[in-house]
Amino acid sequence: MNQSLDHPTSVIKGIGEETADQLAAMGIHTVNDLLHHLPFRYEDVRLRDITEVAHNEKITVEGTVHSEPAVMYYGRKKNRLTIHMFVDNHLIKVTFFNRAYLKNKLSPQDTITVTGKWDKHRQTITGQDIKIGSSVGSDFEPVYSVKGSITVKALRRYITSAFNEYGNYITESIPTKIREQYKLLSKKDALRIMHFPHSAEEVKQARRTIIYEEFLYFQLKMQVLRKVQREQSMGIGQHYDLQKVKQFISMLPFQLTNAQKKVVNEICADLKSPYKMNRLLQGDVGSGKTAVATIALYASITAGYQGALMVPTEILAEQHAESLSKLLAGTDVEIALLTGSVKGKRRKEILERLEAGDIDIIIGTHALIQDDVNFLKLGLVITDEQHRFGVEQRRILREKGEAPDVLFMTATPIPRTLAITVFGEMDVSIINEMPAGRKAIETHWVKHEMLDRILDFINKELKKGRQAYVICPLIEESDKLDVQNAIDVHDLLSNYYAGTYSVGLMHGKLHATEKDEVMRAFSENKIQVLVSTTVVEVGVNVPNATVMVIYDAERFGLSQLHQLRGRVGRGSEQSYCILLADPKTEVGKERMRIMTETNDGFVLSERDLELRGPGDFFGRKQSGLPEFKVADMVHDYRALETARNDAASLISNEEFWVSDEFTYIRQYLQQSGVLSGEKLD
Ligand code: ADP
Ligand code: MG
Numbered sequence: 001m002n003q004s005l006d007h008p009t010s011v012i013k014g015i016g017e018e019t020a021d022q023l024a025a026m027g028i029h030t031v032n033d034l035l036h037h038l039p040f041r042y043e044d045v046r047l048r049d050i051t052e053v054a055h056n057e058k059i060t061v062e063g064t065v066h067s068e069p070a071v072m073y074y075g076r077k078k079n080r081l082t083i084h085m086f087v088d089n090h091l092i093k094v095t096f097f098n099r100a101y102l103k104n105k106l107s108p109q110d111t112i113t114v115t116g117k118w119d120k121h122r123q124t125i126t127g128q129d130i131k132i133g134s135s136v137g138s139d140f141e142p143v144y145s146v147k148g149s150i151t152v153k154a155l156r157r158y159i160t161s162a163f164n165e166y167g168n169y170i171t172e173s174i175p176t177k178i179r180e181q182y183k184l185l186s187k188k189d190a191l192r193i194m195h196f197p198h199s200a201e202e203v204k205q206a207r208r209t210i211i212y213e214e215f216l217y218f219q220l221k222m223q224v225l226r227k228v229q230r231e232q233s234m235g236i237g238q239h240y241d242l243q244k245v246k247q248f249i250s251m252l253p254f255q256l257t258n259a260q261k262k263v264v265n266e267i268c269a270d271l272k273s274p275y276k277m278n279r280l281l282q283g284d285v286g287s288g289k290t291a292v293a294t295i296a297l298y299a300s301i302t303a304g305y306q307g308a309l310m311v312p313t314e315i316l317a318e319q320h321a322e323s324l325s326k327l328l329a330g331t332d333v334e335i336a337l338l339t340g341s342v343k344g345k346r347r348k349e350i351l352e353r354l355e356a357g358d359i360d361i362i363i364g365t366h367a368l369i370q371d372d373v374n375f376l377k378l379g380l381v382i383t384d385e386q387h388r389f390g391v392e393q394r395r396i397l398r399e400k401g402e403a404p405d406v407l408f409m410t411a412t413p414i415p416r417t418l419a420i421t422v423f424g425e426m427d428v429s430i431i432n433e434m435p436a437g438r439k440a441i442e443t444h445w446v447k448h449e450m451l452d453r454i455l456d457f458i459n460k461e462l463k464k465g466r467q468a469y470v471i472c473p474l475i476e477e478s479d480k481l482d483v484q485n486a487i488d489v490h491d492l493l494s495n496y497y498a499g500t501y502s503v504g505l506m507h508g509k510l511h512a513t514e515k516d517e518v519m520r521a522f523s524e525n526k527i528q529v530l531v532s533t534t535v536v537e538v539g540v541n542v543p544n545a546t547v548m549v550i551y552d553a554e555r556f557g558l559s560q561l562h563q564l565r566g567r568v569g570r571g572s573e574q575s576y577c578i579l580l581a582d583p584k585t586e587v588g589k590e591r592m593r594i595m596t597e598t599n600d601g602f603v604l605s606e607r608d609l610e611l612r613g614p615g616d617f618f619g620r621k622q623s624g625l626p627e628f629k630v631a632d633m634v635h636d637y638r639a640l641e642t643a644r645n646d647a648a649s650l651i652s653n654e655e656f657w658v659s660d661e662f663t664y665i666r667q668y669l670q671q672s673g674v675l676s677g678e679k680l681d
Contacts, residue, residue, distance in 0.1 A: 005032035039142030055120035063087035215643035235276030241302035259433035277405035283431030284601035285566030305379025338364035413601035468547035484551040506532035543571030553579035558608035
């Protein structure tokens with residue numbers, strides 16, 4: 001950036017110290033800041049035919065003053081100025097409040113341009129703005145956010161001066177090749193148009209350029225940061241035995257999907273590289289993440305290391321231990337399970353074997369991060385449902401090894417758009433394909449009054465020997481919310497099924513061991529109907545359950561509904577999801593429709609994002625989402641992806657790090673603190 005643009009705003013004509021201070025309070029310190037204070041919208045000030053303008057609409061008209069304006073004083077210091085003017089052939093009235101001083105500036109026959117609110121009945125404009133002379137020039141006036149005593153009009157003036165005096169110092173920000181490729185405007189033109197546009201079409205072009213620039217620089221920052229972090233984070237290069245890994249994969253009872261192959265390759269490349277892996281593996285429920293994790297663990301073992309798999313609940317730990325044992329049956333890999341219920345002698349024995357290196361893979365809950373759990377040579381740490389664990393817990397586990405590679409797995413699909421921004425410091429792998437032959441879960445949206453028919457339906461499935469989940473948003477009755485609670489529904493269904501089927505109750509207030517007990521009873525089919533709150537959301541696997549009923553479904557987000565739905569459809573039988581909902585809003589109805597239309601978690605999460613916006617998607621406060629001036633991550637996500645790819649190819653090119661052509665970008669990265677000065681030499 002040219003130095004002149006770094007001058008304080010007070011160098012601009014018309015900006016004194018006081019104004020400069022007020023601008024500073026708005027975050028505008030330098031000329032450059034001022035030039036980058038972009039309008040958040042434009043006012044359409046195109047002239048319109050007055051006969052076509054509706055009552056109370058805002059209009060701008062040009063015409064001539066008909067007779068001497070009149071001023072009427074009233075109250076203390078209040079006055080009203082009335083101008084009669086001709087617009088085309090119409091004689092109309094314009095009134096301004098407390099603008100008596102205008103009277104002496106206006107004479108009959110003068111051309112004026114007036115903006116204000118049109119009272120069609122009284123043929124009067126309540127004036128907001130007046131310009132002496134015709135309206136030549138822009139059809140759109142920029143509207144800026146302002147603070148304190150700075151007005152939009154004053155700001156327009158300052159920006160105009162800034163542009164006239166310093167516009168020529170604006171330098172290019174997007175590499176020429178890229179700019180030509182996408183037919184983007186020069187930086188100077190883009191800024192000029194944003195501030196002084198002639199048409200909406202022009203603004204669109206300028207916005208395109210600025211959006212791309214914002215994304216490109218954002219992506220460059222993230223990716224350079226990641227590159228630097230990686231290069232500084234020496235880990236272990238795990239030289240796994242490719243032949244053995246290949247052989248293991250060929251022994252699996254199924255063929256990997258293409259998506260699985262792709263992510264296995266990504267993970268193995270990380271294992272082998274001398275840097276620490278820090279990767280997020282996303283994949284819908286049932287997409288085969290566990291299989292991928294098993295291959296990764298196996299690879300690490302062939303390189304002489306141990307692996308740990310941490311999951312949030314005991315049940316899940318047991319289920320994982322079982323699946324891994326099956327998958328690894330033909331190998332000599334030693335697997336152990338360590339949860340809170342493993343105690344005393346057994347626990348001691350496991351800990352000893354782990355420390356001696358006799359155990360290759362340890363699977364467990366929080367029990368894994370206790371002080372006395374030590375590894376001989378921990379090489380790979382995998383956590384499932386990563387958002388369930390705090391950063392701290394993940395760190396403790398990681399520190400049990402010397403710079404082990406780390407893989408996070410999640411079945412909560414995060415839209416690609418967000419994943420590439422939010423997890424900027426992590427690499428992201430996505431399994432976006434289901435193993436062949438999966439039956440889609442049939443999803444129906446029904447109104448609450450159809451409960452009887454639903455009970456009939458559940459009965460039919462129970463008679464076939466299947467099981468059902470019934471989800472309620474609340475545990476207990478609430479006087480604030482008129483929604484179903486698990487305790488009441490449990491009572492209702494217990495009565496209904498008395499003597500035929502057993503109904504269980506599960507919710508977050510139960511003790512962890514109680515929860516595990518209920519879950520176990522359900523998975524052993526001692527309970528046929530499980531009434532629960534959303535605590536069953538996480539990874540529980542009961543393949544015999546084929547019905548998922550969700551009360552007050554409109555209260556849940558799409559991603560959460562999808563997680564809940566994922567509890568069924570895990571066996572070979574056709575499964576069903578029934579959404580009981582009477583949404584009041586269009587968005588609510590749309591969400592139910594989307595659920596019935598797709599089983600694809602990524603599609604759902606993208607739609608959810610569109611409907612809710614990124615702030616709501618993560619919860620506004622802790623979202624930590626980057627803010628852009630013009631760009632919108634959801635709306636402009638194509639541009640975001642393009643910029644991401646361009647940033648990646650820029651920084652992977654040796655030229656970028658040495659050529660003068662990119663000096664300004666490297667300087668920018670240094671100023672943002674992601675690149676240290678020395679690195680450039
Ligand atoms: P996730 O952990 O993503 O929920 P899993 O790895 O548990 O999914 O896989 C779900 C089921 O699908 C398991 O029974 C697993 O053995 C099976 N599976 C995994 N990958 C494949 C595949 N490529 N083809 C067929 N079945 C597969
Ligand atoms: Mg490595």
